Amino acid sequence: MSVSNMTSRRARAQQLTLGVALLVLAAIVVAHLWTEYHRARKSEEERLATQSTIIAQNIELHLASTNQALESILAYAQSQDVMAQIAYLKSMVSAMPGVGTAGVLDHTGRQTASSRPEHIGSDFSRREYFKTVQRAPAAKTLYVSEPYVSAANVYSVNLSRAIIKPDGNFKGMAYATLNTEYFDTLLKSVLYAPDMWAAIVHSDGLPFLRRPRSAGGDHQHSLDNAVFMRHLRSGKHSSVMYDRPASHPQTQVVALRTAYAGELHMDDALIIATGRDTGVVLAPWKRLALLEAGLFILISIAAVICLLVYQVRQHLFDEKEAMAQKALRAKDEDYRLIVEGTTDLVVKMDIQGRYTYVNPAFCELYGAEPAALLGRHFLSMGGGNDADAAAIHLDDVLNPPYFIRYRQRSDTAKGLRDIEWLARPLWGDGDAPQGIVNIGRDISQHVETMNRLQLLAHRDGLTNLPNRNHFMATGDAEVLAARRHGHPLSVMMLDVDHFKSINDTYGHHAGDQVLKALSDILHAGNRIQDVAGRLGGEEFAVLLPHANLANALSIAERVRAAIAENGTVTAKGEVIRFTASIGVASLRDGIESFEQLLQMADEGLYEAKRAGRDSVRTVQDTVPDHARPMAPESSSCPS
Known part of the structure; x- marks a missing residue:
């Protein structure tokens, strides 16, 4: 077998071995990322569910205590002493931080007693919460109203109990208005991440409160109502869903729980929702995926390069290097011939802005010899009248995209001249720029012509x-x-x-x-x-x-x-x-x-x-x- 054939077979064997090893490594990376992905989702779902449960349990306790307070109000409502009723209502509101206002309405919707005496005599018959109780009064039912703007200009929800006459007819209702500030504090207390939100939503899909505020305002949730409907139709006390609402660019993971005290006869329920953007939740996993994918790519590239370098003979590399040096010297000579004869301005600078080369056209424009310019900072000669702007241009060219075109007005031996510059960095053996080359052209006549045309146009x-x-x-x-x-x-x-x-x-x-x-x-x-x-x-x-x-x-x-x-x-x-x-x-x-x-x-x-x-x-x-x-x-x- 010839040496060339043996070399070829050995090279193919090395390539096959490397390919199998990389495939095994890729399978390990994919399996690990898949496991981490599901772990991250499950962990966040459980955490959000815990927070929604905390809110729901607190609200359920509040519903039960408010219902007991309403039963006491019903008993006091039989009293003809209005002042006693008002005093009791005020003391009840003061003792219950979750209640903002409490009161009694008669069968016509007129306020007969209230913790806010200024509301007594007001007509609330047009309010939906009154109409709901009036349409279907039931003595044992706790009515949960849809969110509305109260007479005190506060967005709230009413908890109501019907007052039934001995003959079974509707006599009026007792109500308690939920205190938004209390529930605001409750929602804020469970937020553990900047992107997390918590909301209380009526079972009809109307939002009551959301923290932090959404783009739509204090009382707008960021989910489609279909999410809440799916939760209610499921019949489950709690559920976790994924939703991408039209008003939000990110899919959200949402934990929902129905706040519904079992011993109470409630006509509607309140739904607690806590959620986060999946993009933020999975951000650590994405970083891990990018890191592992990047490492895999780097390892693959490094392995392939090492194999290729091993197979390439060193003397070919040396020969190519010698040829490259020769071509570089020839190119440098061609460059010098061009820039020495052009009428454009050509200068080179180090990264500090000091001249390392100036062509004859530049020297003629500024009336100086090359020896007098080399080593001087460009702001002292060709930097233009605006030194701050020129310094910014120097910084810009040393950063991506490593190219800048700008204009400057500069004092020259021929007077004030408008010069358009094109600047690029000069690269050495490393990854950092080693200098800057600037090519300029005197456009003073063009600028003057454009100014005249501008004047003629107006x-x-x-x-x-x-x-x-x-x-x-x-x-x-x-x-x-x-x-x-x-x-x-x-x-x-x-x-x-x-x-x-x-x-x-x-x-x-x-x-x-x-x-x-x-x-x-x-x-x-x-x-x-x-x-x-x-x-x-x-x-x-x-x-x-x-x-x-x-x-x-x-x-x-x-x-x-x-x-x-x-x-x-x-x-x-x-x-x-x-x-x-x-x-x-x-x-x-x-x-x-x-x-x-x-x-x-x-x-x-x-x-x-x-x-x-x-x-x-x-x-x-x-x-x-x-x-x-x-x-x-x-x-x-x-x-």
Whole structure:
């Protein structure tokens, strides 16, 4: 048999042995995890069942003692001395921490006695707990009401006993209201984990109390009612179920127990539920599973690697290592040739941020020789004007995903320049970065171009006022601010009178001069908070924040007068006098948007046009006449 065949057979035998060993190990891991999984579930089920039993037993004792107290109230209810009944009810409530209020209702639902005297005489006939007893009165039955909001604005449950006349007719009822604070303390006392909750639920499925509070509030449980129905239909005193309610992302393990004192004749029962998220309950098991699976994978990988390393000859490894070193040196030389000739900025730094290499383009930009830069911290040269931000970028590149692109404005030998950097870590033989390489590009011209485009997108090219789109967006924002803070907001809309005649007489260049002159007048006459804009053609508008209609009319009249008094001179020395018609509107109820407000000002503008131009008008007539400035009698607009 040849040596190569023997080597091949030995290798296959080693691989087969390793495979069998790993399969046996995997079977052991799976069996152990399966056992631990069921142990964790069983342990938690028993623990939750114990806590629900503690609550249920406490409530059953409370039900029995409250029933005895109600029997005593029934005896006192025969007394005609109301003050004696009140005194007894108060002493009973004081002696029983689980009872909040106790009282007696007659057959009409009127309060005849109560531990809260202020409720005497109140009509509770509409309450469901009264209707339930009234519909089917039974002398021996303890009625457990559905949860409701009491007259004291407390969410509670009533325990009631019917008062029966000697002839068997319904005479009234005695009741005791459960004290929420008492049961709140009881539920909190059994919570042993942050994710655990405990709840008391009426047998109809309505929640009475839950601790800790659920997302839905104090009196919302986190389970579907079907869980409680399944428990009741099972006929068991206690049960453990698993449920995943629609309002909760995790499956829950729930221990339920019916609080129903056997010697009592109760029409309904209270169900105690304690539960936890299975994700939290099984978290230790999941960690164990991940640990054992990880160890199994690591052992498998390590075993395979060791086998492969054993089978690979060392001299092949050495030969490959030598070839790799040679290729690395060639690649490093190619890299140097590229970075020395590029116009991009290329620098290397150690992980402390000190330069270890700078290319000629970087040296030229900062006006320094390489020797003067090497060893210096990057914040002293290329770190930009924001040193804190630059330090953050250095930390970011040394952490996953080990890549960052950022922009900085930096002082250079050529002045302030905007530079876009791309940074990556340099890896050595270990797992930690050994340095950082930064590649930068001067994007100052691009930034300047984008800024100019941004300005052009929001400004009118002729008057340098906000254009229609920008003005409308500003108006929408001012309407929202005025609604939110309750301050007045007005707008005036202007239109140059006989503008077509000006263009026809003096030319379009003169018309442009008129529009510029008008924009200068608006800018000079505005308050600091006012915003003027050109809507198109000879139409302008001015936003007047914090100005009511009277103020706005006064401002508009000043603007109208300033326009009439001024003019412009053409290149030929011709003096052009012009006027403007102005419509004013103020934000009122019924105006839902800035567009509606502007439309109302536009209607005022047309009123001014119809009135002979060179005037100020508004279609809103709620301002007293004495607050509205008078329009001039004549216009100086050239016709």
